[in-house]
Amino acid sequence: xxxxxxxxxxxxxxxxxxxxxxxxxxxxxxxxxxxxxxxxxxxxxxxxxxxxxxxxxxxxxxxxxxxxxxxxxxxxxxxxxxxxxxxxxxxxxxxxxxxxxxxxxxxxxxxxxxxxxxxxxxxxxxxxxxxxxxxxxxxxxxxxxxxxxxxxxxxxxxxxxxxxxxxxxxxxxxxxxxxxxxxxxxxxxxxxxxxxxxxxxxxxxxxxxxxxxxxxxxxxxxxxxxxxxxxxxxxxxxxxxxxxxxxxxxxxxxxxxxxxxxxxxxxxxxxxxxxxxxxxxxxxxxxxxxxxxxxxxxxxxxxxxxxxxxxxxxxxxxxxxxxxxxxxxxxxxxxxxxxxxxxxxxxxxxxxxxxxxxxxxxxxxxxxxxxxxxxxxxxxxxxxxxxxxxxxxxxxxxxxxxxxxxxxxxxxxxxxxxxxxxxxxxxxxxxxxxxxxxxxxxxxxxxxxxxxxxxxxxxxxxxxxxxxxxxxxxxxxxxxxxxxxxxxxxxxxxxxxxxxxxxxxxxxxxxxxxxxxxxxxxxxxxxxxxxxxxxxxxxxxxxxxxxxxxxxxxxxxxxxxxxxxxxxxxxxxxxxxxxxxxxxxxxxxxxxxxxxxxxxxxxxxxxxxxxxxxxxxxxxxxxxxxxxxxxxxxxxxxxxxxxxxxxxxxxxxxxxxxxxxxxxxxxxxxxxxxxxxxxxxxxxxxxxxxxxxxxxxxxxxxxxxxxxxxxxxxxxxxxxxxxxxxxxxxxxxxxxxxxxxxxxxxxxxxxxxxxxxxxxxxxxxxxxxxxxxxxxxxxxxxxxxxxxxxxxxxxxxxxxxxxxxxxxxxxxxxxxxxxxxxxxxxxxxx
RNA sequence: GCCCUCGUAGCCCAAUUGGCAGAGGCAGCCGACUUAAAAUCGGCGCAGUGCGGGUUCGAGUCCCGCCGGGGGCACCA
Numbered sequence: 001x002x003x004x005x006x007x008x009x010x011x012x013x014x015x016x017x018x019x020x021x022x023x024x025x026x027x028x029x030x031x032x033x034x035x036x037x038x039x040x041x042x043x044x045x046x047x048x049x050x051x052x053x054x055x056x057x058x059x060x061x062x063x064x065x066x067x068x069x070x071x072x073x074x075x076x077x078x079x080x081x082x083x084x085x086x087x088x089x090x091x092x093x094x095x096x097x098x099x100x101x102x103x104x105x106x107x108x109x110x111x112x113x114x115x116x117x118x119x120x121x122x123x124x125x126x127x128x129x130x131x132x133x134x135x136x137x138x139x140x141x142x143x144x145x146x147x148x149x150x151x152x153x154x155x156x157x158x159x160x161x162x163x164x165x166x167x168x169x170x171x172x173x174x175x176x177x178x179x180x181x182x183x184x185x186x187x188x189x190x191x192x193x194x195x196x197x198x199x200x201x202x203x204x205x206x207x208x209x210x211x212x213x214x215x216x217x218x219x220x221x222x223x224x225x226x227x228x229x230x231x232x233x234x235x236x237x238x239x240x241x242x243x244x245x246x247x248x249x250x251x252x253x254x255x256x257x258x259x260x261x262x263x264x265x266x267x268x269x270x271x272x273x274x275x276x277x278x279x280x281x282x283x284x285x286x287x288x289x290x291x292x293x294x295x296x297x298x299x300x301x302x303x304x305x306x307x308x309x310x311x312x313x314x315x316x317x318x319x320x321x322x323x324x325x326x327x328x329x330x331x332x333x334x335x336x337x338x339x340x341x342x343x344x345x346x347x348x349x350x351x352x353x354x355x356x357x358x359x360x361x362x363x364x365x366x367x368x369x370x371x372x373x374x375x376x377x378x379x380x381x382x383x384x385x386x387x388x389x390x391x392x393x394x395x396x397x398x399x400x401x402x403x404x405x406x407x408x409x410x411x412x413x414x415x416x417x418x419x420x421x422x423x424x425x426x427x428x429x430x431x432x433x434x435x436x437x438x439x440x441x442x443x444x445x446x447x448x449x450x451x452x453x454x455x456x457x458x459x460x461x462x463x464x465x466x467x468x469x470x471x472x473x474x475x476x477x478x479x480x481x482x483x484x485x486x487x488x489x490x491x492x493x494x495x496x497x498x499x500x501x502x503x504x505x506x507x508x509x510x511x512x513x514x515x516x517x518x519x520x521x522x523x524x525x526x527x528x529x530x531x532x533x534x535x536x537x538x539x540x541x542x543x544x545x546x547x548x549x550x551x552x553x554x555x556x557x558x559x560x561x562x563x564x565x566x567x568x569x570x571x572x573x574x575x576x577x578x579x580x581x582x583x584x585x586x587x588x589x590x591x592x593x594x595x596x597x598x599x600x601x602x603x604x605x606x607x608x609x610x611x612x613x614x615x616x617x618x619x620x621x622x623x624x625x626x627x628x629x630x631x632x633x634x635x636x637x638x639x640x641x642x643x644x645x646x647x648x649x650x651x652x653x654x655x656x657x658x659x660x661x662x663x664x665x666x667x668x669x670x671x672x673x674x675x676x677x678x679x680x681x682x683x684x685x686x687x688x689x690x691x692x693x694x695x696x697x698x699x700x701x702x703x704x705x706x707x708x709x710x711x712x713x714x715x716x717x718x719x720x721x722x723x724x725x726x727x728x729x730x731x732x733x734x735x736x737x738x739x740x741x742x743x744x745x746x747x748x749x750x751x752x753x754x755x756x757x758x759x760x761x762x763x764x765x766x767x768x769x770x771x772x773x774x775x776x777x778x779x780x781x782x783x784x785x786x787x788x789x790x791x792x793x794x795x796x797x798x799x800x801x802x803x804x805x806x807x808x809x810x811x812x813x814x815x816x817x818x819x820x821x822x823x824x825x826x827x828x829x830x
Numbered sequence: 831g832c833c834c835u836c837g838u839a840g841c842c843c844a845a846u847u848g849g850c851a852g853a854g855g856c857a858g859c860c861g862a863c864u865u866a867a868a869a870u871c872g873g874c875g876c877a878g879u880g881c882g883g884g885u886u887c888g889a890g891u892c893c894c895g896c897c898g899g900g901g902g903c904a905c906c907a
Contacts, residue, residue: 221901224834228903235907253907266907311905336905346907354831355905432906552901625855627843632900637842639856645870646855682846694844697854704854773850778888780850818887824849828887 007655009648011615014742019119021741027753028072028123030079037077041542042068043521043581045550045558046083049109049131050090053116055590055597056551058607059633061122062623063587063692064549066734068123070687073730073757079542080123081524083130084110087138088513089167089183092444096478102444103473106133116608120616121737123753130527132516133444137523139467140533141515142449144565146460149450153199153568154438156458159340160270161437163191168480169441170195175557190270190297196439196448196509200564204431207563208232210579217583219630222555229556231432236416238347238425240265240320240329242277249273249320252342252430255352256419257411260400261370262347263360265320265331266313268339269296277318277331285317289333296335311336311359322347323424324415325401334359342430354390361388371395371408436561438512443470443478443485445510453497453504462498468506484508517558518565521545521580539575548581551589552630559584585690588632590623597635605635617736618644624735625696647739650703650732653725654743658716661748668720672709673764675702676724680758681765683731692735699731722747723758730755774799775826776808792819799825 006013030039044064047057068080084106091102110131117124130137148154162171166186170193175182200207208230211223235254242249251265267274269292278289292314313334320329329347336355337346350360351369360367367385373395375381384390397403397411406414419425439448447468449461461468471489478485486508487493497504519533525542526535544566559581566580589596592603610619622643626633665673679702686695706724710716726747733740733752744752767788772795774782782804786795796819799805805827812829819825 219835221834225902228833231903231906233906251907255907309905334905336907338906341906348907353907355907358905430906432903555902625842631836631843634842637856639842642855648870691844693842693855694853697844700854771850775849775888778849783850816887818849820849824888826849826887 009651009739011617011644011647011738014738015119015616018738018741019121022121023118025751026126027751028068028078028080028125029127030077030125031127032077035077037075039542040068040071040076040078040547041521041545042071042078042080042547043524043545043549044080044082045548045554046085046517046520047113048088048090049084049086049106049113051109052112053120053607055605055607055610055635058120058610058619059590059623060549060551060587061117061120062620062735063585063629065121065123065620065737066624066687066692066695067547067549067585067690069734069737069753072123072753073733073755074684075756078123079128079524080125081128081130081527082117082122082124083128083520083524083527084113084132085513085517085520086110086131086133087445087510087516089442089444091133092442092478095444095473101473102478103133106131119611120620123737128524128527130520130523132446132513132520135467135469136530137520138446138516140519140523141446141511142461142466142468143463143533144519144569145511145515146449146463146466147572148198148568149460151568151572153202154196155199156194156196158192158194160190160192161195162188163193164188166480167442168482170437170439195437196511197435197437198564200436200560201431201433203564203567204230204232204433206567206578207433207560210563210567213579214582214584218581219552219584219586222552222559222584222586225555226560229433229560232429233431234427234429236412236419236425237343237428238419239323239423240347241323242331243319243321243328244280245277245318249345250343251345251347252428253347255349255412256415256425257397257403257406257408258349258352258370259322259324259347259415260397260403261349261351261368262322262327262329263350263366263368264348265329266334266337266346266348266356266359267316267331268337268344269293269313269333269335271339271344273344274316274333277316278333281317285315288314289316292333299335311355311362313359313363315363323419323422330365332359332363340434341432350390351384352391354392357384357388357390361385368399370397370399372398436512436514436564438515439509440512441482441484442480442510443473443476445513446515447486448507448509448511450507451495451497451504452507453500453502455502456497456499456504459497459499459504465498470510484510486510514557514561518561519569521562522569522575536574543575544577544579545581547583547585549585549587552586555586585629587629590633590635592635594634594636610640614640614644615647615738617647617732617739620737621647621696621732621735624692627693629690629692646700646703647732647736649707650699650728651739651743653703653706653710653721653728654746656710656716657722657725657747659719659722661722663719663722665719665723668718668723669709669714670720670764672705672714672718672720672724673761674767675705676720676727677758677760677764679731680727681760684757687734695731696735699728699735702728702731726755727758730757770822772799772822773824774802774805775824776805777828778826779808781805781808786822788822790822792821795819795821795825799827 068078071078086106091106094100094105095102162176164171164181164186166184176188181188233254236256237250237252239248239250278286313332316331318331320331348356350357350367373381373391373393381391394408397406403411416427449468451459453459471492476485476488493506495506522534525538562580567578569575570578592605597604618640622638622640626638679698683695709721729740729743740752769785770788772784772786773780782802784798796817815830816828
């Protein structure tokens with residue numbers, strides 16, 4: 001037991017006293033096979049090791065720790081691991097700009113972060129650490145890749161991909177934000193490249209539908225974002241015959257009811273279809289088309305995304321035949337139709353689609369209304385051709401032959417049935433979601449375990465040759481240049497084909513780092529396992545994750561990919577669940593003076609300085625107390641100094657307790673006992689509902705009540721004072737582990753993290769009397785002290801006789817008396 | 831434009847889920863201690879819940895419409 005004879009709260013001394021003890025005792029180990037406690041898996045999103053921990057980490061880990069430490073106190077064996085998401089561009093950029101080795105830079109940062117986490121008293125199980133840049137981890141990225149490849153879930157294709165000209169690498173759709181590279185804000189361009197993909201779209205329906213199972217335990221915001229991102233839409237595919245072409249062209253529409261209103265067809269300018277249709281056209285058309293395609297390619301993604309931009313396009317001098325009425329529809333090429341959605345071709349119904357209307361007006365194409373759409377006043381809306389506003393609403397069909405008079409919904413059913421009967425179409429579903437582009441032309445990532453052989457083609461590296469280790473960075477040119485730096489590692493690239501033994505070349509791309517984080521929660525189960533990615537029995541014992549904690553910044557990318565991996569692994573028979581994260585808590589961000597902290601803005605608050613000035617406990621409790629966890633914290637609005645004073649007051653309680661450990665609290669002051677038990681009872685529910693700020697407030701109240709009992713009530717020797725102070729220590733163990741441990745020690749115990757929750761005595765929660773408010777017409781006119789179990793009739797009598805009621809009612813007739821025993825009576829007069 | 835969220839005291843936030851608008855904290859003011867100050871301790875709360883309707887005996891809470899902040903999606907046919 002460390003020496004402790006301070007008489008004043010000294011957080012430096014307390015930290016110095018307990019940090020070495022915890023390093024030794026490791027109170028949060030979870031791997032004991034003999035441990036019979038029920039299990040909980042609590043996971044914080046693992047950090048990127050780009051430097052030391054900052055205020056954002058401090059908030060996230062403070063909140064995750066409250067949950068993990070709470071379940072430990074409730075008697076669970078809690079697995080709360082941590083690791084590092086340590087592949088990625090920052091290490092590589094540091095290597096380029098400062099001439100450092102990415103491996104050494106990364107390991108140095110990990111060591112620093114780990115040390116800071118220990119000081120910050122994170123309740124991590126240090127037996128379970130991992131880092132994704134180490135071969136023993138990415139070995140299994142490669143193993144999963146080969147499994148996906150076997151199943152057809154990993155494939156390579158040529159397509160127009162998002163390209164960051166600064167980072168000189170491709171980007172997934174999810175990494176393009178508003179047309180800019182998520183990482184460096186450079187405008188993204190398109191480039192036609194041969195890239196590796198995971199077939200996430202195969203899982204689109206399940207990724208969408210299974211969100212229903214999470215709707216009570218995930219933030220509705222995140223569920224909405226995922227729904228939005230997957231973007232399922234239902235409609236129909238319709239076949240249009242093309243004059244002079246053997247094969248018809250399919251289009252996708254959500255509005256088959258407006259088929260009679262189609263007045264032209266548009267194909268994506270950058271599609272193969274457009275290029276094919278223009279072949280054989282006269283030279284003028286072909287030239288115009290080429291010029292237009294060049295223009296489209298040159299336009300930046302930002303320009304393309306602007307909805308203000310006028311419509312542009314080129315007439316291809318080709319015609320399609322409308323299957324419902326045989327009309328000839330001119331075919332245009334435009335960039336407002338996307339090549340990789342639906343079939344890259346649409347029927348244009350300008351009367352009922354704003355985009356088509358804009359195009360028709362720009363190109364002087366006809367507009368035909370086929371739906372009688374009424375405004376709020378019941379009058380037909382103005383002709384779209386005149387108003388420029390498409391009639392997008394519901395209505396009754398007109399100008400549509402047999403369909404006239406049908407409602408929109410009926411017309412959709414009828415026309416799809418008719419098309420199906422004639423084999424000209426069928427109902428169809430489309431998704432905004434695209435397949436996940438996983439290859440990157442950068443060094444610091446997992447090599448793709450494929451060998452390209454002239455004789456055998458694309459060959460998977462066999463399991464017994466994994467991992468394919470990254471060659472050393474030394475001697476390689478890591479500067480972005482559009483092709484992978486691994487191409488420069490000649491000895492590494494040149495290999496033999498695993499199938500035929502002939503000379504072959506390794507694939508030189510590396511994987512997106514989101515592959516790493518898509519399954520790391522499984523690796524924590526058995527981080528040292530060498531003959532597989534994770535232990536199946538451990539997965540049965542621990543997984544899935546009971547509580548995941550992290551920033552909303554990963555609401556789409558990481559969570560969607562991890563869900564995809566989980567489902568794919570489930571289908572491979574490796575796990576028996578389909579959703580990895582049963583519950584999700586998104587903590588907010590820490591800001592300063594109303595905006596995100598940054599060095600350039602000059603509003604950076606350094607975590608290390610806050611810890612030096614106020615102590616770990618005060619910073620942690622400030623994070624919890626600032627407000628609801630999902631709200632952003634403005635550091636200018638909170639007061640770590642006040643937190644520190646609160647902790648000092650709490651700590652002094654322990655110093656003042658004058659009874660012996662183990663004294664029977666039953667003989668203690670009843671009023672204080674009631675507060676203690678009520679607080680512990682409520683705190684449990686509040687923690688489980690993530691109401692951490694309220695728990696801290698309630699702990700402050702308990703401290704105040706205990707202080708009063710010591711100074712002007714039961715006195716320091718009363719057993720209830722000890723009971724209350726021990727409860728304070730246990731409550732604080734969730735938020736402020738150092739002071740809690742010190743109090744616990746002063747109180748004559750050891751290891752507060754396993755102290756256990758107070759066994760709440762229900763009888764102490766029942767109050768002798770409750771205050772009943774008596775209203776007359778909704779206004780409070782009197783109060784009554786009554787027994788909690790008073791009958792409605794008795795309470796009604798008492799209320800009607802109360803002086804304040806008699807005065808307020810006067811001569812008025814009483815119409816109704818609403819009795820909600822024992823808390824309220826409302827008397828309604830005429 | 832569509833979707834999701836939030837508007838309570840000068841500020842950060844509570845309000846047992848439809849029942850007395852205030853628990854906790856910041857700032858401020860008053861007092862104690864001090865030669866004085868800092869630190870510490872004690873005390874002090876006249877906002878009616880962004881605005882307008884509605885439901886109800888009763889609305890911060892539920893419904894409708896606005897206003898304002900934050901976030902997401904957005905040429906996905």
